[in-house]
Amino acid sequence: MTQPLLKVTDVVREYRLPRPSIFSKQEWLRILHGVSIEIAPGESLGIVGESGSGKSTLARAVMGLERPQSGQIMIGGKDIYALDRTSLRDARKGFQAIFQDPYGSLDPRHTVRTIISEPVVSLERGVSAAERNRRVAEVLDAVGLPAASADKYPHEFSGGQRQRVAIARALITRPSLIVADEPVSALDVSIQAQVLNLMMDLQEKFGLSYLFISHDLGVVRAITDRVAVIHLGRFVEQGPTGEVFDNPQDPYTQALVAAVPKPFSGRRKSKRQQN
Amino acid sequence: MTQPLLRMADLSVELPIGDTKIDIIANTNLELGRGERLGIVGESGSGKSITALAVMGLLPQKMRVRGELIFDGHDLAKMSEETFCKFRGRRMAMIFQEPMTALNPVKPIGAQIAEGRILHLGETRADAEKRARLLLDKVGLPAPRFNLDLYPHQLSGGQRQRVMIATAIACEPDLLIADEPTTALDVTVQAQILDLLNDLIDDTGMTLMLITHDLGVVSEMTNRIAVMYAGRVVETGRTDDVFARMAHPYARGLFAASPHGAGLMPRPAGAGRPRLTAIPGVVPDPFERPPYCTFADRCGFVRDDCRQSMPALDLLSTNEGIEHRAACLHPCESLVRP
Numbered sequence: 001m002t003q004p005l006l007k008v009t010d011v012v013r014e015y016r017l018p019r020p021s022i023f024s025k026q027e028w029l030r031i032l033h034g035v036s037i038e039i040a041p042g043e044s045l046g047i048v049g050e051s052g053s054g055k056s057t058l059a060r061a062v063m064g065l066e067r068p069q070s071g072q073i074m075i076g077g078k079d080i081y082a083l084d085r086t087s088l089r090d091a092r093k094g095f096q097a098i099f100q101d102p103y104g105s106l107d108p109r110h111t112v113r114t115i116i117s118e119p120v121v122s123l124e125r126g127v128s129a130a131e132r133n134r135r136v137a138e139v140l141d142a143v144g145l146p147a148a149s150a151d152k153y154p155h156e157f158s159g160g161q162r163q164r165v166a167i168a169r170a171l172i173t174r175p176s177l178i179v180a181d182e183p184v185s186a187l188d189v190s191i192q193a194q195v196l197n198l199m200m201d202l203q204e205k206f207g208l209s210y211l212f213i214s215h216d217l218g219v220v221r222a223i224t225d226r227v228a229v230i231h232l233g234r235f236v237e238q239g240p241t242g243e244v245f246d247n248p249q250d251p252y253t254q255a256l257v258a259a260v261p262k263p264f265s266g267r268r269k270s271k272r273q274q275n
Numbered sequence: 276m277t278q279p280l281l282r283m284a285d286l287s288v289e290l291p292i293g294d295t296k297i298d299i300i301a302n303t304n305l306e307l308g309r310g311e312r313l314g315i316v317g318e319s320g321s322g323k324s325i326t327a328l329a330v331m332g333l334l335p336q337k338m339r340v341r342g343e344l345i346f347d348g349h350d351l352a353k354m355s356e357e358t359f360c361k362f363r364g365r366r367m368a369m370i371f372q373e374p375m376t377a378l379n380p381v382k383p384i385g386a387q388i389a390e391g392r393i394l395h396l397g398e399t400r401a402d403a404e405k406r407a408r409l410l411l412d413k414v415g416l417p418a419p420r421f422n423l424d425l426y427p428h429q430l431s432g433g434q435r436q437r438v439m440i441a442t443a444i445a446c447e448p449d450l451l452i453a454d455e456p457t458t459a460l461d462v463t464v465q466a467q468i469l470d471l472l473n474d475l476i477d478d479t480g481m482t483l484m485l486i487t488h489d490l491g492v493v494s495e496m497t498n499r500i501a502v503m504y505a506g507r508v509v510e511t512g513r514t515d516d517v518f519a520r521m522a523h524p525y526a527r528g529l530f531a532a533s534p535h536g537a538g539l540m541p542r543p544a545g546a547g548r549p550r551l552t553a554i555p556g557v558v559p560d561p562f563e564r565p566p567y568c569t570f571a572d573r574c575g576f577v578r579d580d581c582r583q584s585m586p587a588l589d590l591l592s593t594n595e596g597i598e599h600r601a602a603c604l605h606p607c608e609s610l611v612r613p
Contacts, residue, residue: 050461050462050463050464051432051461158557160557188318188319188488188558189318189488189529189532189533190318190528190529190532190553190554191318191557192532193532193533193551193552193553193554194553194554194555196551196553197550197551197553200548200550215461215462216534217462217534218533218534218535219534221534222534222548222551223548225548255463256462256463258466259462259463259465259466260462260491261465261466261469261489261491261492261494261495261496262491262494262495262535263490263491263494263518263530263535264494264518265491265494265495267495268469268470268473268495268496
């Protein structure tokens with residue numbers, strides 16, 4: 001097997017709880033209890049779990065935003081928390097994020113051009129303005145937005161288009177890993193399908209890997225190759241997406257899969273049909 | 276047939292903007308019999324929540340109702356606010372999507388549940404709170420863990436939604452409107468809340484209007500649905516019939532675009548990952564809705580005459596006394612699933 005692109009080993013992340021009084025003992029809340037995952041180049045891994053399970057905490061740790069108390073996160077063979085500032089800035093070109101809220105994650109006072117070129121400005125010093133504009137045009141084209149969008153502001157776009165802008169911003173540094181934290185859960189069903197299809201197209205075109213975090217099992221099923229189910233800070237089951245959802249082994253995964261309302265299931269109808 | 280509990284005849288909700296008026300909801304006809312469970316499905320901007328707010332008399336100030344909105348023989352569209360207050364909460368009640376913002380954060384949950392009974396039924400505070408205790412037991416929040424003097428912030432999302440349900444059913448309303456009751460909740464909690472609602476409605480014989488964008492929820496919870504698009508009902512009928520045929524291309528497209536639809540599709544072995552069947556384009560802006568079929572510009576089955584006129588909600592078939600109608604000139608014939 002080739003070297004994994006992302007390798008998360010035994011990551012533990014704890015948060016400090018507020019102390020009731022300055023004399024009481026400091027308490028910690030452990031969110032991630034030593035989790036390990038791997039993603040191969042070009043693969044997409046889904047993380048499924050309910051709120052409070054630690055899936056977003058894991059995403060922040062992978063993005064290099066919150067240092068875990070113990071454990072290691074290797075991206076492209078480098079431990080991102082062992083790097084110095086310059087090398088970390090260099091490494092950040094290789095992994096970018098897409099967030100849930102297409103309204104909150106774009107600065108309303110910046111043009112789309114400024115928003116999309118931001119990662120280049122901060123991570124790739126010395127790239128000329130002309131080159132930057134060329135790359136903005138390139139990624140706008142890749143996400144299916146007209147080149148004229150570059151001089152508009154976020155409020156001029158619909159939710160689906162804003163999420164395309166967010167994807168363009170993630171692509172501009174030509175990363176190999178994209179961490180997508182609930183990227184489509186704020187979108188309507190028909191728009192959600194457009195954005196998911198776009199993400200699949202881009203993956204094939206650029207050979208991207210996705211760490212795709214979602215609470216929606218249907219969405220994860222559509223876009224990922226493998227899935228890891230997280231419950232209370234621990235992975236309870238990992239495997240190929242189809243297998244895990246069709247034949248869940250862990251009792252928690254079974255409950256999760258069974259809880260999703262499905263058309264044609266005939267559930268909750270027994271009583272009413274007797275009337 | 277007996278008189279329906281709720282009847283919308285040619286109902287429109289208009290919003291004046293400057294000199295012009297636009298219809299947020301246009302010419303809607305819907306009936307809701309006693310004890311029925313109706314689901315309203317659609318994307319954001321389709322007008323499903325506005326329909327609910329019109330029934331509750333909670334529309335934003337500027338919006339006006341045109342047409343008939345008859346609730347148990349009373350025309351709600353012409354009712355004074357004073358009379359409306361006697362209906363709202365008593366005869367019809369609503370469960371909102373966000374239990375965090377819909378509950379009052381500075382009032383104990385017991386007082387919030389009892390409020391309706393004191394106001395509408397003239398009960399004393401002590402009687403009403405006794406009743407609130409029973410209601411909390413009924414929605415699965417037993418004493419002593421869930422006492423009446425708890426505040427909303429001391430409860431989880433699912434528990435808050437249970438309190439909302441208790442508040443809504445406190446006065447035993449005839450009509451319960453649930454606007455995306457489980458959208459903010461995790462799937463396992465959603466399943467519990469749906470089970471609870473299901474049992475409560477079976478026990479009390481309440482009429483349910485369930486508003487959701489989730490096709491799974493609506494198929495499990497309702498026996499009749501109305502699919503809305505751009506302020507109009509585009510397809511309505513028995514839930515099973517509508518799901519089996521999906522005569523309107525929008526209903527079909529919505530289902531195919533949802534991951535539920537993708538799950539049913541055969542997956543070719545070896546080939547790349549199958550794409551979802553997305554609906555191209557976006558929902559038209561209410562200010563720029565075309566004078567012809569509002570879905571024509573996104574429709575895969577569009578023909579020339581689709582851009583000539585607004586299609587009426589035509590009868591397709593009748594099953595168990597419930598009509599299956601679709602507003603399409605060329606409704607799809609083949610069954611999605613038998």
